[in-house]
Amino acid sequence: MTKSIITKGFVLSGIMNTLGILFFSKGFTNDVIPETDPVVMSYFGLVMIMVWGLAFIAVAKVFDKVKWLVGVFALEKLCYVIAYGYWFSNNSVQEVYDKDVIAGIFYSIYGLNDFLFLLFFGYVFIKLMKSK
Template sequence: MNNGWITKAFIAAGIINLAGVLLFSKGLTNELLWQWDPVLFTPFGLVLIMLWGGAYIAASHRHLQLPWLSLVFAAEKALYVGAWILWMAAHGQQLSSIFEQDWLTGVFFTIYGANDALFMLVFLFAFYRARHSRVKVNQMT
């Protein structure tokens, strides 16, 4: 089975983390993000999300040799999905108000959990494929 799409998905996850944070945070200046989620989306938290994006890109061509890292990536995404579900349960009814204040922030809070769920599944699949691959760990060159 060709694993090229997995490499591309890792790169896409990284680009989305990097460019998405910069876009939705308006270059780390969108105070509405951290007002609505002062735990995850402060400037510090946003920089950490960007670092995760860099890690996805750095590991993209080695996912077959790094199955456990793919599992760590999946766990990280699962935490964000869980946080999003909890946030939506607590604040979902206020999304229209957030959209009125800033549509970009409204879009962010609407979609980030689904995006993270998608890439969580990609990372889980990458873990599965790597664990069942014939590529040997010592082939890392």
């Protein structure tokens, strides 16, 4: 993977976290998302997801100079994947769809999205650890 592609991956992850949250939360007016998972997806939690997204974008062009931070990004994604797995095993996505289709789509894809970016950040971290 080239540096240019990796930079785009960081930016894409940041966009997913920032604009994605704004879209699915309907500009923080969709109460179904925080009501469905009030611990992880509270309004504060949604804002913090956006902050992580801004951090991904902030290091997009200098990721190779902050390898340990890239490792933290992988760990952050792992935490969300675990939280999603726990939520998914104890809840019904269909019930979320019944309340709000946009929130249903959010709860259908956020775990997969975080898993894919976990793989991406993990790959970049390992690549950086092996270099120099």
